[in-house]
Structures are given as C-alpha cells and as structure tokens.
C-alpha cells in the first residue's frame with residue numbers, strides 16, 4: 001500500500017509511505033490499514049467505527065476515488081496484488097494522515113437548516129404523513145454523512161462557498177417533506193448564488209455515493 005502521510009506537528013508537506021503487507025483474500029482496505037497500524041506503524045492515523053458501511057466515518061480516497069474503506073474489498077481495487085494508493089478525502093482539511101476535519105462538511109449541512117419547521121402552530125396531535133408522500137424521501141434519507149460526495153465534488157474544488165452535494169441532498173429531504181412549512185423560503189435560499197444552480201452536473205457525487213443517494217438528482 002502507498003499511504004499519504006501528514007503530521008501537521010512535524011511535516012511541512014504530505015508524503016507517501018509504502019507498506020508491504022499480506023492479508024487474507026476477503027480483506028477490505030480498512031482491514032489492511034488496521035493491520036498496518038497494529039503490526040507495522042502505530043503512528044498511522046485513520047478514522048473508523050462500525051466497519052459495516054453504516055456509520056460513515058471511514059471515507060478515504062482509494063486509487064483516486066472516494067470510498068468507504070470498510071466496504072472496499074482489496075480484491076476489487078488490487079486484483080493481482082497491485083499497489084493500492086490510500087489518501088485522505090479531498091476538499092477538506094487534513095488533520096493527520098487519513099483523517100480530515102469534518103467542520104467544513106457539517107457547516108454546509110447546517111446551512112440548509114436540516115430540521116422540520118412545521119406550518120403555523122405546532123399540531124396538538126401527531127402529524128401523520130401518508131406513506132406515499134414519504135416514498136421519495138427514502139433515497140436522500142439513506143445518507144450516512146460520510147462526505148465521499150463532498151470529496152468528489154468538482155465545484156467545491158474551486159469554490160468553497162458552494163453548498164455541495166451532501167447539503168443539497170439534505171435540503172431536498174426537507175423541501176419534499178409534506179410536514180415542512182418553509183418550502184418557499186428554502187427554495188429561495190437554494191436559488192441563490194452558491195446554491196443548487198452552481199452544480200456543474202459532473203455526476204461524480206452520484207458515482208461515488210456508497211448508499212445510492214444520488215445527491216445530484
């Protein structure tokens with residue numbers, strides 16, 4: 001493996017470090033990184049938790065593509081034992097090695113006010129939305145906030161003011177919710193500069209989303 005290393009306390013710039021490892025055929029890229037950390041180099045920084053594509057904490061760049069490393073089998077990216085290149089996600093500040101600062105990601109999500117804002121007074125009884133009216137929300141609700149789409153976004157690469165794919169998918173989740181009372185206000189905000197129309201339709205966010213959320217759609 002070639003792993004991009006960076007320690008802000010000692011490095012002026014990032015550099016690659018190579019590790020030669022043997023792992024069982026069913027291993028994921030995350031398994032391999034953990035093995036490196038446990039057996040070769042305890043200083044390697046990486047973030048993971050569930051190891052089951054649920055928590056969204058292990059997104060990294062593998063062979064130039066943002067992926068959940070717990071979901072990426074080594075045999076898929078290195079069928080004949082080729083070198084696998086692992087780097088931190090793009091478009092986000094690197095804290096150390098493969099760990100990025102998620103402040104940027106969360107600031108975009110917060111900007112779209114990701115919570116229901118009911119119409120008028122709070123209802124006295126539960127507001128039950130019909131199943132049919134919620135069906136089109138299932139796709140954006142599958143987002144696990146891993147940041148892979150933000151890493152792949154070609155607009156964020158050049159314009160950090162853009163809301164970005166994860167926040168736009170989250171915005172749709174509330175715009176399309178029949179219980180929300182701020183649809184017009186939300187749409188006006190998304191209509192502004194740095195909003196929905198700044199997307200260039202490159203489709204990379206759709207390609208890399210590990211949950212099929214299709215943020216661009």
Ligand code: FES
Pocket residue numbers: 048049050051052053054055056057058059068069070071
């Ligand atoms: Fe939780 Fe990969 S470790 S999604």
